[in-house]
Amino acid sequence: MAVIGIESSAHTLGIGIVKEGRVLANVRRMYRITDKGIIPVKVSDFHANGLRATLAEALRKAHVTMEDIDAVGFTRGPGIGPCLRVGQLAAGALSLGCGIPLYAVNHGVAHIEIAKHLGRMRDPLAVYVSGGNSQILGLVEEPFRHYKVFGETFDIGVGNMLDNFARQAGLNPAWGSTVAQAAIGGRYIDMPYTVKGMDFTFTGLLTYAVKLLQKEPLRDVAFSMQETAFSMICEATERALLLSGKRGIVLSGGVAQSKRLAEMMREVASEHGVRFFIAPNEFNADNGAMIALVAEKMAEAGMKSVRGPGEINQKYRVDAAEIGWEG
Amino acid sequence: MRKISEGAEAELYETSFLGLRAVLKRRSKKGYRVERLDTRIRLTRTKTEARLLEAAARLVRCPAVLMVGKYEIWLERVDGTTLNALVEKGSLKEARYCTIAGVAGGYLGKLHTNNIVHGDYTPANLMLDRNGRLWVIDFGLAEDSNALEEMALDVLLIKRAIPVRAYSRFMKSYCSEFGRGSLVLNKLKEIERRGRYQTRSLLTA
Numbered sequence: 001m002a003v004i005g006i007e008s009s010a011h012t013l014g015i016g017i018v019k020e021g022r023v024l025a026n027v028r029r030m031y032r033i034t035d036k037g038i039i040p041v042k043v044s045d046f047h048a049n050g051l052r053a054t055l056a057e058a059l060r061k062a063h064v065t066m067e068d069i070d071a072v073g074f075t076r077g078p079g080i081g082p083c084l085r086v087g088q089l090a091a092g093a094l095s096l097g098c099g100i101p102l103y104a105v106n107h108g109v110a111h112i113e114i115a116k117h118l119g120r121m122r123d124p125l126a127v128y129v130s131g132g133n134s135q136i137l138g139l140v141e142e143p144f145r146h147y148k149v150f151g152e153t154f155d156i157g158v159g160n161m162l163d164n165f166a167r168q169a170g171l172n173p174a175w176g177s178t179v180a181q182a183a184i185g186g187r188y189i190d191m192p193y194t195v196k197g198m199d200f201t202f203t204g205l206l207t208y209a210v211k212l213l214q215k216e217p218l219r220d221v222a223f224s225m226q227e228t229a230f231s232m233i234c235e236a237t238e239r240a241l242l243l244s245g246k247r248g249i250v251l252s253g254g255v256a257q258s259k260r261l262a263e264m265m266r267e268v269a270s271e272h273g274v275r276f277f278i279a280p281n282e283f284n285a286d287n288g289a290m291i292a293l294v295a296e297k298m299a300e301a302g303m304k305s306v307r308g309p310g311e312i313n314q315k316y317r318v319d320a321a322e323i324g325w326e327g
Numbered sequence: 328m329r330k331i332s333e334g335a336e337a338e339l340y341e342t343s344f345l346g347l348r349a350v351l352k353r354r355s356k357k358g359y360r361v362e363r364l365d366t367r368i369r370l371t372r373t374k375t376e377a378r379l380l381e382a383a384a385r386l387v388r389c390p391a392v393l394m395v396g397k398y399e400i401w402l403e404r405v406d407g408t409t410l411n412a413l414v415e416k417g418s419l420k421e422a423r424y425c426t427i428a429g430v431a432g433g434y435l436g437k438l439h440t441n442n443i444v445h446g447d448y449t450p451a452n453l454m455l456d457r458n459g460r461l462w463v464i465d466f467g468l469a470e471d472s473n474a475l476e477e478m479a480l481d482v483l484l485i486k487r488a489i490p491v492r493a494y495s496r497f498m499k500s501y502c503s504e505f506g507r508g509s510l511v512l513n514k515l516k517e518i519e520r521r522g523r524y525q526t527r528s529l530l531t532a
Binding site for chain 2: 188190193196197227228231234235238239241242263264265267268271
């Protein structure tokens, strides 16, 4: 079975092709974020304009034509409405035009599943960190099989905090890796540290860090903010690991591209003697291959496909998605 | 010293202190954190825990603080079984559970009246001794706070962990002990309308 996956929940348009769990193509086009952040209408225009070329490139790279494709998947949510709409309409059109089934995929589930799949992990604790999300999850069977949220951010995602800080500090491009660059060689300054059980918050830390920019060097502020935020996530993860008794950790999502966070999380895993896996960067950033992979799993498990062109759900929570396939 | 358990942030050892049976709780160093942050967290949490435990000991039955070090606390050793363990063994009948929940509710009401939020008020941290008396243990996540939000989260944890009838007994004595009990209940309703908890109630509906 060969499946196309279309991802367009935020700034990246991704189209991937997966065949029997093997990634044949994973093409991504990213909207360049300016100092104004993500403007939904502009990004959805960017996605719509890039669809045709991105799809053609994915097919070419995979050495297949549309006739070889057996199913198509799209990101139902969570994400930015106008952006999600582009992917859903494109996938719906492919499904109707080629007469192949359409699968609606949860974005968070896709991030976790691709990391698990590549790392050959069966039932790990999943740490999912991105711009809009920061959650610690694990599979549970009741009342149906789904990813239970053990802990999560009470306000913004950690990536959102890093991007916002980058913009306010005048960094360009304004995202996490630039903050990481700026933090090299920094010294630690005390900052607000908020962990509540297995949950955490980032807005207080962000406000404090931005204010501190007026009197402390950028390098130290960036370093301290990053260290504080990542330590919070690690502490919550450690608690969830002991509580759930899971024997492994996978780190996924856009912020998993941070070398420092990966290093810290690896340390948490090794202190508790459990396995650790992190996927290559192209699968941590938003991508179409992960959507295709989950759509394929859904098809193989005999889960229901979508009738008609499908629909989006901006607030489609990861713990509301049924996992119909074996862990 | 025999290690009793290893939690996410501290280790517990069986020991003695001036001839008394004691438990030593030590906050261990975490390799993933930068030194300065690590030290700060371990220092402040140890201090806060000891201070709030001492305050709580005047209100409810909880282990006495024997001595406080930099990163460690020596506590009175209590022989008992946690409610969690009793439930797992199946040796806790519902009527008995309700009576105990009533006591636990009164305890939490007293703590909240004095602005002590426990932070992890679950059956795993409530213990019955041989004489059937209830103890509150582990103030590791406790905070000084008069915020309704924090108090409501204490209640939410226990609500999710105990049977419905036990919970209603719990709330009855909580509210009779704590003047702002009804405000906490309103806050709790508001929290349960938020995304994550809403999904959870949809799932179980």
